[in-house]
Amino acid sequence: DTAVSQTPKYLVTQMGNDKSIKCEQNLGHDTMYWYKQDSKKFLKIMFSYNNKELIINETVPNRFSPKSPDKAHLNLHINSLELGDSAVYFCASSTSGDSAPYEQYFGPGTRLTVT
Amino acid sequence: ELKVEQNPLFLSMQEGKNYTIYCNYSTTSDRLYWYRQDPGKSLESLFVLLSNGAVKQEGRLMASLDTKARLSTLHITAAVHDLSATYFCAGLGSEKLVFGKGMKLTVNP
Numbered sequence: 001d002t003a004v005s006q007t008p009k010y011l012v013t014q015m016g017n018d019k020s021i022k023c024e025q026n027l028g029h030d031t032m033y034w035y036k037q038d039s040k041k042f043l044k045i046m047f048s049y050n051n052k053e054l055i056i057n058e059t060v061p062n063r064f065s066p067k068s069p070d071k072a073h074l075n076l077h078i079n080s081l082e083l084g085d086s087a088v089y090f091c092a093s094s095t096s097g098d099s100a101p102y103e104q105y106f107g108p109g110t111r112l113t114v115t
Numbered sequence: 116e117l118k119v120e121q122n123p124l125f126l127s128m129q130e131g132k133n134y135t136i137y138c139n140y141s142t143t144s145d146r147l148y149w150y151r152q153d154p155g156k157s158l159e160s161l162f163v164l165l166s167n168g169a170v171k172q173e174g175r176l177m178a179s180l181d182t183k184a185r186l187s188t189l190h191i192t193a194a195v196h197d198l199s200a201t202y203f204c205a206g207l208g209s210e211k212l213v214f215g216k217g218m219k220l221t222v223n224p
Contacts, residue, residue, distance in 0.1 A: 033211075041152075041201060043214040056211050090157065101165060102146065102207055106158040 003027050004107035006091050012113045013081055020077045021110045023091030031055075032074040033104065034066060035090040043090070049074055050096055081114045088112070117142050117208030121215035129223050131193050136202065136218050138187040144206035147180050147187045152201045152217070161202075162189075194222045 004025045013019055025032060033056075034046040048056035049068040063079045074091060091107040094100070118141040128134055138147065149161040162171045164180035164187060171178050175198065177190045187204055201219045205212040 041217050041219075043158075043203065043217070045211050045213075048211060092158075096210070101163050102210075102212070103148065103160055103163045104212060105160065106150075108157045 004091055004093055004105050006089075006107040006110050008110060009108060010111050010113075012115065014115055015081055015083060017081050018077070018079045019081060019112070020075055021089055021091075021112075023074045023076070023107055025072055025091075025093040025105070025107075027093055027105060029093040029095055029105075030071055031094050031096040032068065032071070033092040033094075034074065034076050035092060035106075037088045037090060037109070039087070047074075047076075078112075081112075083114050086112055086114045117144055117206050117213045119204060119206050119213050119215040121202075121204055121218050123218060124216055125219050125221075127221045127223060128191075128194055130195055133190070133192050134194065135188050135190045136220075138189070138204035138215055140185050140187075140206040140213075142185075142208070143182075144185070144208060145182055146207040147178075148205040148207075148212060149178050149187070149189055150203040150205065150214075152203065154200075158203065191220075196222050196224060198222050 031050045033048045047066040052068045065077045068074045088109045092104040094104040120139045122137045147164040150158040162178040167182040169180045175192045180187045199222045201217045203217045205214045
């Protein structure tokens, strides 16, 4: 039983295209996240949703648009892909609240290559 | 804004040796997390440290948290090759985890 799943695992596309990555979690968590990991392995948060509501929106180009149809799903749509978008994108989920541990569980990642 | 620094960023050590790696953070964070990432894989949660003085151990790894010094350590005992991976620490700031740059550990036979 996969806790946090992402599709696709690999995505190769050309500059200017539009693509989507899907994420689903079956842990019953109320918060989901998108991270970008660059070639130097630096991990940076992009977005966070709590119960379908956007709560964190870091400095990310507006070509990136997250959507959360329900608290178990968080998708990422990217318009007009650029070479610099090439990276591994991780989805994660956690509980939240003052007493919550906020321990995040990560999906397997989607390796995006823009040519 | 919370900043997290790891030291060192690269470590090559021999099997059987001990070593401690450090994670410093810039502002108050009463929670500290350690993750492991194998090449081409996802991040796996190792430890969640929720209070000052917390110490957790799993196998050859032991993590501790000193919130007054804003420091967490990850101690490796009698390293084995299977511990080779990248280790990230992260603090909790403004409802989000802030990750350090990661420490790539290579354990040589």
